[in-house]
Amino acid sequence: MSPILEPIVSITYNENIALAVRIALDQLEIPDLTGKTVLLKPNVGREVEPRLGINTNPDVVRAVFGYFKGRYKANYLIGDSPIIATDTKKAFMQSGYSDLLNNKEIQFIDLDDKPPIELEIPRGKLLKKVKVTGYWNDFDYIISIPVLKMHMHTGASLGFKNMKGLIYKRNKIKLHHFHAPEIIENLKKSMEKIKELDVAIADLSLLFKPDLCVIDASYALEGMGPSSGNCVKLDTIIASTNYLAADIIALAISQPDWSLKDVPHLKLISELFPEAPKSLEDIKTVPESIQQFVKPLEPPPTSITIKYKNVNLIDVESCSACLSTIFNLLKHNKDFIDEHFTAEKPLNLAIGKGITQSDLYSDTYLIGNCTYNLHENGIFVKGCTPVESTILKIIKENLKFGKN
Numbered sequence: 269m270s271p272i273l274e275p276i277v278s279i280t281y282n283e284n285i286a287l288a289v290r291i292a293l294d295q296l297e298i299p300d301l302t303g304k305t306v307l308l309k310p311n312v313g314r315e316v317e318p319r320l321g322i323n324t325n326p327d328v329v330r331a332v333f334g335y336f337k338g339r340y341k342a343n344y345l346i347g348d349s350p351i352i353a354t355d356t357k358k359a360f361m362q363s364g365y366s367d368l369l370n371n372k373e374i375q376f377i378d379l380d381d382k383p384p385i386e387l388e389i390p391r392g393k394l395l396k397k398v399k400v401t402g403y404w405n406d407f408d409y410i411i412s413i414p415v416l417k418m419h420m421h422t423g424a425s426l427g428f429k430n431m432k433g434l435i436y437k438r439n440k441i442k443l444h445h446f447h448a449p450e451i452i453e454n455l456k457k458s459m460e461k462i463k464e465l466d467v468a469i470a471d472l473s474l475l476f477k478p479d480l481c482v483i484d485a486s487y488a489l490e491g492m493g494p495s496s497g498n499c500v501k502l503d504t505i506i507a508s509t510n511y512l513a514a515d516i517i518a519l520a521i522s523q524p525d526w527s528l529k530d531v532p533h534l535k536l537i538s539e540l541f542p543e544a545p546k547s548l549e550d551i552k553t554v555p556e557s558i559q560q561f562v563k564p565l566e567p568p569p570t571s572i573t574i575k576y577k578n579v580n581l582i583d584v585e586s587c588s589a590c591l592s593t594i595f596n597l598l599k600h601n602k603d604f605i606d607e608h609f610t611a612e613k614p615l616n617l618a619i620g621k622g623i624t625q626s627d628l629y630s631d632t633y634l635i636g637n638c639t640y641n642l643h644e645n646g647i648f649v650k651g652c653t654p655v656e657s658t659i660l661k662i663i664k665e666n667l668k669f670g671k672n
């Protein structure tokens with residue numbers, strides 16, 4: 269965290285998003301990066317089409333790269349490590365990054381393709397060590413380029429949370445597995461929504477410090493983020509060399525009624541560093557008033573409900589990988605589900621490490637390794653995350669043998 273008392277955040281609106289990026293970056297003081305190795309870290313976590321508010325818009329990343337390349341002769345890298353069961357290169361290609369991947373002036377790296385480096389976090393409340401990308405020591409300057417999203421598990425996913433992609437492969441999942449009731453009970457006194465996951469993400473801030481944050485709100489995601497919400501075109505860019513300040517401003521325009529407590533990992537980070545901004549009042553914005561950029565987004569749901577009458581989803585402390593898989597399964601197979609399940613005899617699905625026997629119906633599909641302890645109480649589908657086709661195959665097999 270930069271020891272600047274009043275960090276600067278620039279915010280721009282323009283349908284020409286490359287121009288919005290350029291104007292936003294022009295307002296910031298960026299060090300001379302000549303000869304340095306610079307990582308562009310967009311959020312490309314899923315194999316989806318571009319401009320849906322799920323992955324970072326490639327137009328924004330292209331504009332950031334163009335801006336830096338024109339100013340500094342540096343060694344540019346672009347990469348990510350997506351959620352499990354996603355091919356990094358395929359995710360980039362499908363999301364519209366093929367020209368950047370074929371550009372000889374920037375090198376694509378799959379952050380998982382080198383053996384990891386294990387780092388200690390002695391001050392971490394929950395996370396005491398973490399395996400990070402094997403490229404960790406190669407970067408001189410990290411540019412976090414997240415897409416502005418609501419997130420059902422963390423409130424919102426912005427510049428800092430995008431850094432989770434520096435964690436090596438499946439080690440990301442470990443952040444979802446902590447169980448520390450004493451710590452959480454204590455923190456809940458001042459932050460009602462806090463969970464172990466928020467604490468573990470905040471612990472990462474003792475290691476991960478993006479040097480520049482360019483938040484892509486060209487297309488943002490409201491509601492059921494990180495991947496099942498509605499895409500909203502905002503044509504907005506928020507940039508700062510202080511990532512927490514950028515995240516605070518992104519929240520101020522998208523959830524003006526929220527405080528940092530609604531995104532507990534940000535609140536915890538603001539408390540970890542005395543010099544960190546704690547609220548809007550600690551930040552200088554360019555322009556001074558951000559009122560014209562405010563566009564309230566639908567917040568993420570506090571509990572997961574399924575709009576289908578013939579599906580019961582029980583989700584207790586799952587991670588977004590399993591939940592996204594379930595949403596895709598339901599979305600892609602609605603006709604099949606409607607044909608075989610009714611409100612009286614629904615499809616029962618359970619996910620998450622917090623599921624207990626009392627949550628289950630007699631014929632529940634227990635999805636994912638997190639539910640293994642209850643495998644004798646339902647139809648267990650192994651995997652972390654199990655793939656959509658496997659879950660569907662098992663449901664079909666059970667229908668065939670009349671098990672439900």
Ligand code: SF4
Pocket residue numbers: 441444585586587588589590619620621635636637638639651652653654
């Ligand atoms: S089984 Fe599902 S909920 Fe559990 S850690 Fe794996 S992906 Fe997450």
